[in-house]
Amino acid sequence: MNRFCPKCGKEIKEEEMINNFCINCYLKDNDIIIIPEIEIIFCVKCNRIRYTNKWYDNLEDIERDIAKHIKVKDIPKSKILVKLDLDFEKNNYTAKIIVKTIISGTFKNIEKDVDVVVKKDTCVVCSRIAGNYYTTILQIRFNDKKLQKILSPKIYSEIESIKNSLNSRSAKPSANLHIVKEVKQKTGFDLYLDNLKLAYNLVQHLMKHKTAINFNTSKTLVGLNKEGQRTYRTTFAVHFGNKEKS
Numbered sequence: 001m002n003r004f005c006p007k008c009g010k011e012i013k014e015e016e017m018i019n020n021f022c023i024n025c026y027l028k029d030n031d032i033i034i035i036p037e038i039e040i041i042f043c044v045k046c047n048r049i050r051y052t053n054k055w056y057d058n059l060e061d062i063e064r065d066i067a068k069h070i071k072v073k074d075i076p077k078s079k080i081l082v083k084l085d086l087d088f089e090k091n092n093y094t095a096k097i098i099v100k101t102i103i104s105g106t107f108k109n110i111e112k113d114v115d116v117v118v119k120k121d122t123c124v125v126c127s128r129i130a131g132n133y134y135t136t137i138l139q140i141r142f143n144d145k146k147l148q149k150i151l152s153p154k155i156y157s158e159i160e161s162i163k164n165s166l167n168s169r170s171a172k173p174s175a176n177l178h179i180v181k182e183v184k185q186k187t188g189f190d191l192y193l194d195n196l197k198l199a200y201n202l203v204q205h206l207m208k209h210k211t212a213i214n215f216n217t218s219k220t221l222v223g224l225n226k227e228g229q230r231t232y233r234t235t236f237a238v239h240f241g242n243k244e245k246s
């Protein structure tokens with residue numbers, strides 16, 4: 001038997017009612033789903049998205065974390081799903097909140113659409129790269145031309161993978177290691193890096209390479225910081241090649 005919602009007059013099935021009202025009217029008058037304002041920052045350079053204090057590479061992870069901030073009351077056993085719909089070309093940003101629940105013994109999805117506040121910006125990492133900000137120079141040098149040709153791309157991709165594994169330990173992109181600039185040299189290449197500590201870790205990893213001969217460290221005074229202390233830029237030079245030649 002169908003009934004009518006006393007508020008909007010819509011015909012409703014028994015299983016679609018909450019306290020005799022249609023779900024829509026009941027939701028309008030009662031805050032069952034409590035959704036805090038969803039505000040994200042979109043990096044226009046790398047397309048990563050920041051929500052709360054974290055940067056995300058994919059929407060699924062953000063959606064899962066947004067769901068954790070949503071509260072549901074008055075209805076039992078609810079599961080919360082969030083679907084973001086971010087249209088950066090049309091500047092149209094919404095989120096569909098789906099609460100899966102059981103009302104009068106029937107599974108029911110309650111949906112609510114909310115606006116998402118999007119701020120477009122450049123993340124710390126991208127602005128460093130754009131501004132060529134670096135603290136450390138890593139010089140990769142080969143003492144043998146033939147070896148350089150073979151090894152150079154290998155060492156480069158090794159650096160990439162070491163960098164990625166060092167960075168995967170931290171969720172904070174600004175504390176990670178990035179290559180902000182690359183310069184080709186006659187006997188190797190230079191990488192400009194933004195994290196001294198991780199650059200040193202990287203050097204230690206590289207030294208395990210069987211063709212690694214040695215490395216040396218030098219410091220250049222670059223100026224004074226706000227507190228008047230001297231600031232230095234560190235250069236690591238890692239030498240690869242035939243051991244008998246050096």
Ligand SMILES: [Zn+2]
Pocket residue numbers: 005006007008009010021022023024025026
């Ligand atoms: Zn109604």
Ligand SMILES: [Zn+2]
Pocket residue numbers: 043044045046047048122123124125126127
């Ligand atoms: Zn970025």
